Amino acid sequence: MNEPDQRSGCAMIRYDTQDGLAVISFDNPPVNGLGWSTRRAVVEALDRAAADSRVTAIILTGSGRVFSGGADIREFNTPKSMQAPTLHDLLAAVESSSKPVIAAINVLALGGGLELALCAHYRVASPDSEVGLPEVKIGLLPGAGGTQRLPRAVGLERALNMIVSGAPVRAKELAGKRLFDKIIERDLLAGALAFARDVGARSGPHPRIRDLKVEHPNADGFLEVARGAVAAAAKNFPAPLKCIDAVAASVKPFEEGLREERAGFLALLETSESKSLRHAFFAERTAGKLRDASPEVKPRSVSHIAVIGAGTMGGGIATVFLNAGFPVTLLEAGQEALDRGLKTIRSNYDGSVKKGRLTAAQKDERLARLRPTLSYDELRRADLVIEAVFEEYATKEVVFGKLDAVARPGAILATNTSTLDVNRIAAITKRPQDVLGMHFFSPAQVMRLLEVVRGAKTAPDVLATVMGLAPKIGKVAVVSGVCDGFIGNRMLEPYFRQAFFLLEEGALPEQVDRAVEKFGFAMGPFRMSDLAGNDIGWAIRKRRAKERPDLPSSKVADLICERGRFGQKTGGGWYDYKPGDRTAHSSPAVTEMVSEYSRSTGLPARRIADEEIVERLVYALVNEGAHILEEGIAARASDIDIVYLNGYGFPLFRGGPMFHADTVGLYNVVRSMRRFARGYQGGVWKPAPLIERLAEAGGTLNGSTS
Numbered sequence: 044m045n046e047p048d049q050r051s052g053c054a055m056i057r058y059d060t061q062d063g064l065a066v067i068s069f070d071n072p073p074v075n076g077l078g079w080s081t082r083r084a085v086v087e088a089l090d091r092a093a094a095d096s097r098v099t100a101i102i103l104t105g106s107g108r109v110f111s112g113g114a115d116i117r118e119f120n121t122p123k124s125m126q127a128p129t130l131h132d133l134l135a136a137v138e139s140s141s142k143p144v145i146a147a148i149n150v151l152a153l154g155g156g157l158e159l160a161l162c163a164h165y166r167v168a169s170p171d172s173e174v175g176l177p178e179v180k181i182g183l184l185p186g187a188g189g190t191q192r193l194p195r196a197v198g199l200e201r202a203l204n205m206i207v208s209g210a211p212v213r214a215k216e217l218a219g220k221r222l223f224d225k226i227i228e229r230d231l232l233a234g235a236l237a238f239a240r241d242v243g244a245r246s247g248p249h250p251r252i253r254d255l256k257v258e259h260p261n262a263d264g265f266l267e268v269a270r271g272a273v274a275a276a277a278k279n280f281p282a283p284l285k286c287i288d289a290v291a292a293s294v295k296p297f298e299e300g301l302r303e304e305r306a307g308f309l310a311l312l313e314t315s316e317s318k319s320l321r322h323a324f325f326a327e328r329t330a331g332k333l334r335d336a337s338p339e340v341k342p343r344s345v346s347h348i349a350v351i352g353a354g355t356m357g358g359g360i361a362t363v364f365l366n367a368g369f370p371v372t373l374l375e376a377g378q379e380a381l382d383r384g385l386k387t388i389r390s391n392y393d394g395s396v397k398k399g400r401l402t403a404a405q406k407d408e409r410l411a412r413l414r415p416t417l418s419y420d421e422l423r424r425a426d427l428v429i430e431a432v433f434e435e436y437a438t439k440e441v442v443f444g445k446l447d448a449v450a451r452p453g454a455i456l457a458t459n460t461s462t463l464d465v466n467r468i469a470a471i472t473k474r475p476q477d478v479l480g481m482h483f484f485s486p487a488q489v490m491r492l493l494e495v496v497r498g499a500k501t502a503p504d505v506l507a508t509v510m511g512l513a514p515k516i517g518k519v520a521v522v523s524g525v526c527d528g529f530i531g532n533r534m535l536e537p538y539f540r541q542a543f544f545l546l547e548e549g550a551l552p553e554q555v556d557r558a559v560e561k562f563g564f565a566m567g568p569f570r571m572s573d574l575a576g577n578d579i580g581w582a583i584r585k586r587r588a589k590e591r592p593d594l595p596s597s598k599v600a601d602l603i604c605e606r607g608r609f610g611q612k613t614g615g616g617w618y619d620y621k622p623g624d625r626t627a628h629s630s631p632a633v634t635e636m637v638s639e640y641s642r643s644t645g646l647p648a649r650r651i652a653d654e655e656i657v658e659r660l661v662y663a664l665v666n667e668g669a670h671i672l673e674e675g676i677a678a679r680a681s682d683i684d685i686v687y688l689n690g691y692g693f694p695l696f697r698g699g700p701m702f703h704a705d706t707v708g709l710y711n712v713v714r715s716m717r718r719f720a721r722g723y724q725g726g727v728w729k730p731a732p733l734i735e736r737l738a739e740a741g742g743t744l745n746g747s748t749s
Contacts, residue, residue: 049466052554055081057106058088059745063086064093064239069105074112077155079123082133089136089144098227098498101140102235104147105156116145116181116321119312130155130187138162143242143249146170147235157748158185161192164249166240167225167235168214174222175211181324181711182183182282182317191300192252192290196222199259203290207283212495221255221396253297266291279563279696282311285506294520315706319698322745325698326681329642330521331510334678335503342508343453349374349425351442353384353415356459357431358456359487362388365409367516368486372414372421381415389411391488417689419449427512428680429481431459434582439463447472456503457481462528462583475500481509484690485575493518494529521686525589526675531686533671534700537663539726540579542568543597544724545659546637547644550651552617553629558653559660563694568660570627571692573610577603577617595724598642646723658715665698665712669731669744680705680744701744709738 055078067088069075085103092098105111118124125348128136135143137159146152146160148168148588157174160166168174176185176193182212184190185206194202205212216676218226227234242249259265270287277283319610349372350357361371361538364384375381394409395401401409415422415516422428428450430442456478458468469478480496494510506522514518523529528536532747545555556567572580581604588596603616610616611625618627641648668683677683684699697703713730720728730738737743 053728054089055719057086058438059157060098061236062097063099063241064098064236064243065095065098065101066236067092067101067103067576069103069111070107072107073109073387074151075105075107075109075156076112077116077130077133078115079126079128082128082130086128086133086136089140092356093141094098098142100239101142101144101396102147103137103144103159104232104235107150108150109156110146110148110152110685111156111159112151113156114187114326114593119321125428127237131156134187135736138140138251140164140166143245143247144233144241145239147240148174148214149231151179151211152186155187156191158187158189160224161188161196161252163297164251165224165238166222167227167238168223169231170213170218170228171644172214173211174214176273177209177211179207179209179286180320182280182320184282184286184304186305187362188253188304190286190304191293191297193222194257194290194293195252195255195704196220199257199262199290201294202293203266203287206286207269207273221252226580229248233685243551244664256565260295262291263296277547278601279694282317285311298506303613306697312345312506316696318595318706319696319702322681322698322702325518325694326679326702330519330682331513333507333522336507337503340503340507342511343455343504345426345455345508345512346370347427348372349422349428349627350431351422351428351446352431353381354431356483356487358384358388358391359485359489360429360431360459360483361413361721362488362520363483363516364389365412366515366665368412368506369405369516370412370414372416372425374416374419374422376417378417381417384740385413385415404442415739419445422446423449423451423627425450425454425456427509429457429459434460434579436463439468441469442748443471443478447474453477455479455508457509459483461494462532464527465496465557467527469498469500477505479505479509480529482522482523482531490530490690491517491519493520494640494686494690495520496524496525496529498524510650519685519689521682522678524674526671526674530668530671530677530683531690531718533676534664534667534683534687535691537567537667539572539600540596540727541659541663543591545651545656547597547641547724548598548646548651549641549648550656551634551637553627553655554651554653555660556627558656561653562657563660565692566693573616573620573627574598574625576610576612579610586605592676602636602640606636608633608640637689644732659719660710661700661703662716662719665704665744666716666728666731666734669733670700672744673704673731673733681711682747684745702736705743706744709734710741713738714749 055071057070059066071081092101114130144163145165146163148160150172152160153175157176176189180183199219225238230568249654255679273283274452289307290305292300348369350361351374353373353375361373396406432442433436458480460480463480465480479498479501482494484490484492493513497506510520526533542555552569556569559567608615612622616619617633619630647648671677680701687693688695688699694697713734716730717726
């Protein structure tokens with residue numbers, strides 16, 4: 044007998060009975076999150092099953108392709124998180140059920156979803172379903188018994204590895220552990236129903252994981268070694284060590300361990316690191332959503348890619364699409380350059396095979412999708428063409444003129460420019476509606492960020508197509524309007540300007556880099572410039588000097604370039620480098636040059652504190668970011684944070700420049716800017732009107748008004 048539930052109040056779940064078995068299916072797409080509405084619906088369904096004398100057992104499963112992705116972290120620190128039934132209330136209802144509860148895990152059970160399954164009396168799963176406790180990735184530890192029940196279910200060592208890494212594990216890898224009572228090969232629900240009939244016929248009490256003992260031959264020694272390893276790897280993140288403390292408590296009586304877990308969870312919830320990680324988590328998901336998108340806009344079909352330019356960037360972009368399964372036509376102007384590019388692509392794949400990241404068969408499969416050519420005619424069938432040639436208008440305009448003549452109607456034409464005017468490039472064609480910017484970051488096959496630049500005439504379906512394509516190729520995409528440098532590189536200009544001014548005032552490159560890297564940046568401005576090539580910045584400065592002759596600037600960086608010190612590629616830039624070694628060594632020649640230039644400015648020598656260095660560089664980013672927001676170049680402050688977290692090495696544990704400014708307090712940021720305005724070249728320190736307004740109102744760049 045099958046009795047489907049007809050009540051609209053249970054929209055977050057489905058309730059069915061089949062031959063004396065109640066099936067409660069989470070129905071809260073896309074990940075069946077355990078928000079308050081879902082929790083309430085499940086508890087009511089459990090009570091309904093308990094009151095039905097015909098029901099002998101209860102199955103919990105997920106509709107769609109997920110069991111449950113866990114708690115709704117949007118409820119953290121809100122009244123909803125503590126509104127009954129809480130997640131703890133739900134877990135208690137499952138664990139204390141008078142009738143056996145079987146969790147049937149399909150595809151994915153993460154965080155609170157796995158903690159819920161651990162409270163069931165029995166668990167079954169499909170072999171390739173994945174389970175995990177990823178809370179550490181948002182700066183937390185599992186707070187609903189996961190650190191206490193998982194060690195009892197899979198052993199102390201395996202549980203610790205899963206919790207500290209946050210990585211999911213396939214169910215078949217845990218077969219034989221106490222976590223799963225059965226791995227079901229084919230139809231999961233049919234197998235779960237058969238299993239439930241069997242356990243429903245048994246007399247209680249039914250097993251509870253909380254009643255098991257944690258088994259490990261040398262728990263204290265293992266935990267001590269784990270603490271040492273984790274402390275070295277997670278110095279800026281408190282959550283991994285707190286996870287170890289909570290798991291260590293699992294050897295204690297269960298309720299005592301739960302109390303220690305809860306205390307650790309609540310402590311982490313208030314840390315700036317966790318708040319930053321949670322901000323980044325939501326910011327990344329929000330970045331892909333177009334504010335003005337119409338549901339009527341349908342993306343264009345993209346199945347074949349063409350890339351123009353087989354240099355470092357073009358080859359990297361081609362590799363991105365080959366890795367994602369797309370056929371790629373790679374165009375170069377000459378055979379020698381094409382051969383060189385193909386050799387680099389093959390060499391990179393060979394390296395991946397040697398490191399075990401790819402099999403030889405996978406390498407061959409990807410290379411088989413690559414079609415090299417010297418003819419523009421070969422681009423006629425491409426749905427998306429990406430230009431990645433030299434960063435100058437003359438070259439790009441020639442390319443787009445040729446491309447306009449051969450590309451099929453409706454093909455999307457993209458430029459990989461990092462600074463140039465996309466509207467000017469689009470105007471070369473008779474189809475500006477099909478043109479936009481796709482700014483990949485080097486190395487393209489590694490860096491996750493993709494700036495998608497919307498031109499004045501870019502069609503909505505073109506933008507929607509590229510934004511939808513980004514996750515398929517492993518990129519996090521952020522939309523930018525057209526301006527010099529877009530979001531990321533435009534903000535770098537005042538950042539580097541302050542770095543150069545600091546040298547004029549008495550600092551040295553290594554001090555500036557050291558201060559910023561201690562703050563958490565992956566790389567300071569001078570090491571970054573040496574890596575990218577100082578000649579690139581030199582060319583941009585020359586162009587901007589013609590366009591903005593009124594803008595205060597320093598000549599110290601030009602002196603480096605005039606001496607041919609372009610960075611790692613020439614063996615010397617702001618630092619000295621040894622052949623085959625990218626380690627930056629302090630350069631006596633640069634120290635003397637910088638010191639001499641500083642003396643020539645006539646400024647009195649002074650000692651510059653690291654705190655001032657960090658504030659001036661970071662607040663320069665923030666102030667320019669606020670201008671970008673006011674101009675509508677970026678849609679959200681969080682989009683700017685995603686750009687800097689994924690493309691420029693801003694410390695993840697600080698959440699991005701705009702979030703960091705919110706954390707410091709915009710009032711304090713403005714106060715610092717006004718102090719800098721009284722110093723050297725202070726004329727550049729006028730707070731953006733947006734920051735001044737928000738600081739006065741007690742608001743934040745990321746939208747709250749606290």
